[in-house]
Amino acid sequence: MPASPPTPILLVETLSAVFSDENGDLHALQDVTFSIQPQEFVCLLGPSGSGKSTLLRILAGLLPPTAGKFTFAGSNHLRIGMVFQQANLMPWRNVLENIMLPLELQGVLPDQARRRAQEMIELVNLQGFENAWPRDLSGGMAQRVALARALVHDPNLLLLDEPFGSLDALTRERMWTELSSIWQKRRKTVLMVTHSISEALFLADRVLVLTQRPGHICLDLKVDLPRPRTDDMRYSPHFGRLARKLKDAIG
Amino acid sequence: MDLNPFRRFALSSRPPERRRSHWTVLISLGLALLAWEGTAHLAGLPAFILPAPAEVAARFVKSLSDGTLLRHTAATLLEIVLGLLVGTLFAIVIGYLIAKSRRFERLIAPYLVATQAIPIVAIAPLIVIWFGPGMFSKVLICSLIVFFPVLINTVVGVRAVPRSLHDLMRSLRATRLQILRYLEIPAALPIFLGGLRIGATLAVIGAVVGELVGSKQGLGFLINAARGQYDTALVFVAVFTLITLAITLYGVVAVLEAKFLKWQETPHP
Ligand SMILES: Nc1ncnc2c1ncn2[C@@H]1O[C@H](COP(=O)(O)OP(=O)(O)O)[C@@H](O)[C@H]1O
Ligand SMILES: [Mg+2]
Numbered sequence: 001m002p003a004s005p006p007t008p009i010l011l012v013e014t015l016s017a018v019f020s021d022e023n024g025d026l027h028a029l030q031d032v033t034f035s036i037q038p039q040e041f042v043c044l045l046g047p048s049g050s051g052k053s054t055l056l057r058i059l060a061g062l063l064p065p066t067a068g069k070f071t072f073a074g075s076n077h078l079r080i081g082m083v084f085q086q087a088n089l090m091p092w093r094n095v096l097e098n099i100m101l102p103l104e105l106q107g108v109l110p111d112q113a114r115r116r117a118q119e120m121i122e123l124v125n126l127q128g129f130e131n132a133w134p135r136d137l138s139g140g141m142a143q144r145v146a147l148a149r150a151l152v153h154d155p156n157l158l159l160l161d162e163p164f165g166s167l168d169a170l171t172r173e174r175m176w177t178e179l180s181s182i183w184q185k186r187r188k189t190v191l192m193v194t195h196s197i198s199e200a201l202f203l204a205d206r207v208l209v210l211t212q213r214p215g216h217i218c219l220d221l222k223v224d225l226p227r228p229r230t231d232d233m234r235y236s237p238h239f240g241r242l243a244r245k246l247k248d249a250i251g
Numbered sequence: 252m253d254l255n256p257f258r259r260f261a262l263s264s265r266p267p268e269r270r271r272s273h274w275t276v277l278i279s280l281g282l283a284l285l286a287w288e289g290t291a292h293l294a295g296l297p298a299f300i301l302p303a304p305a306e307v308a309a310r311f312v313k314s315l316s317d318g319t320l321l322r323h324t325a326a327t328l329l330e331i332v333l334g335l336l337v338g339t340l341f342a343i344v345i346g347y348l349i350a351k352s353r354r355f356e357r358l359i360a361p362y363l364v365a366t367q368a369i370p371i372v373a374i375a376p377l378i379v380i381w382f383g384p385g386m387f388s389k390v391l392i393c394s395l396i397v398f399f400p401v402l403i404n405t406v407v408g409v410r411a412v413p414r415s416l417h418d419l420m421r422s423l424r425a426t427r428l429q430i431l432r433y434l435e436i437p438a439a440l441p442i443f444l445g446g447l448r449i450g451a452t453l454a455v456i457g458a459v460v461g462e463l464v465g466s467k468q469g470l471g472f473l474i475n476a477a478r479g480q481y482d483t484a485l486v487f488v489a490v491f492t493l494i495t496l497a498i499t500l501y502g503v504v505a506v507l508e509a510k511f512l513k514w515q516e517t518p519h520p
Contacts, residue, residue: 082419
């Protein structure tokens with residue numbers, strides 16, 4: 001396999017995942033190979049059941065791969081920020097405390113943790129909701145809290161698993177703009193799972209397409225649309241051509 | 252205070268409803284007292300069968316001023332608190348292990364089922380025979396009776412912690428101890444406190460049963476002694492003190508719930 005461009009931050013090599021139970025083996029992922037450059041925004045696109053979440057769970061260390069391996073550059077201090085499809089907030093913590101959690105786990109002093117969480121509140125535009133309980137938040141607000149929590153400890157890799165999948169269309173598109181501007185400010189490396197072609201094209205530098213089970217990468221598409229991306233771009237011929245390619249790859 | 256009698260036995264994870272109508276409660280209590288006073292006088296029953304409220308009140312003042320009531324109440328309260336503490340402690344440790352390990356559960360479940368099949372009240376005499384009429388046997392009965400409801404709720408509470416939050420903690424590289432402190436304890440707390448609420452009420456029963464079987468002090472002892480002297484007014488005083496104790500303990504847990512569970516939706520009837 002030829003070497004990809006210089007020093008990827010994440011290198012995934014012939015990764016496979018098999019779930020075995022009494023009914024036999026279920027091949028979720030097969031020989032998945034790709035790499036991500038620092039500060040790159042990569043979207044992982046695929047039909048439901050193609051193993052997208054499984055891949056993210058493996059990279060987050062929640063699940064061991066059945067075969068293959070993945071390596072992080074400078075992996076001795078790898079910090080992961082993860083956002084799930086559901087906001088996954090702790091109902092007994094208010095917004096600020098939820099965002100502080102990763103810092104508390106790292107042993108950051110409360111004062112400093114509070115200050116950094118406050119910065120995140122401003123980043124995701126939640127001023128005034130510091131003391132709100134999760135049960136009182138709308139879906140979009142809860143997801144913004146989850147995003148702030150994933151960013152607060154300054155992770156080297158952001159893993160997003162259909163973070164806007166449970167939001168209504170309007171909120172979702174507003175979140176794209178916000179995420180895109182946050183990403184431009186913070187320059188994080190992002191791997192985001194989605195099953196929406198427009199979402200992938202609106203946000204990503206590159207789109208990886210997974211096939212139906214067993215998931216396997218069938219297209220690695222560079223998205224050469226200028227940034228910042230606007231709503232209008234979605235109706236441009238080039239956007240249409242890229243969307244066509246993705247659609248054909250998904251099958 | 253929550254006086255709804257059904258709530259106390261429900262494995263509820265919600266804090267008790269706020270008191271809305273203390274006037275209704277006061278009026279109904281007043282009517283009950285009146286009815287009692289009337290029955291005692293009109294039926295012409297001797298005082299050793301049904302003392303009038305006034306006599307009970309007088310007996311209460313007397314037992315309070317000569318120190319008897321306080322001494323026995325203190326003894327019972329100490330037994331209850333110790334029993335509650337010991338029973339809860341064991342229930343938490345064993346409950347947590349059961350929740351976390353199916354193997355441990357399989358190992359210990361038969362014994363737990365067996366002990367639950369024995370009515371504690373029926374073996375209280377044995378416990379007093381074995382461990383004497385002192386405080387120890389009462390604390391033991393109390394903790395045995397408290398143990399099970401708290402254990403069950405600990406297991407249910409810890410098992411109910413969402414897997415997705417476990418995933419979150421693991422993605423943040425949390426240690427086992429951090430998972431316990433930041434996730435499992437706060438997540439299991441509502442259900443656990445529901446168990447403690449039941450345990451607190453049962454602890455009072457445990458202590459009194461033990462004292463009635465054989466003891467040298469405590470409200471159960473006082474009831475026995477007063478009955479022996481046909482001092483029925485004093486029996487009433489002791490019983491009312493017990494009721495007050497039970498309600499207070501129940502209230503303490505309710506206050507804990509209000510303090511720790513303020514993030515939960517307060518139920519609107
Ligand atoms: N823990 C598991 N045990 C057994 N099968 C699983 C498990 N997790 C996922 N799967 C199966 O693996 C396949 C891929 O799942 P998933 O990664 O969630 O897909 P996606 O996120 O792309 O929809 C599905 O068929 C799913 O049922
Ligand atoms: Mg998924």
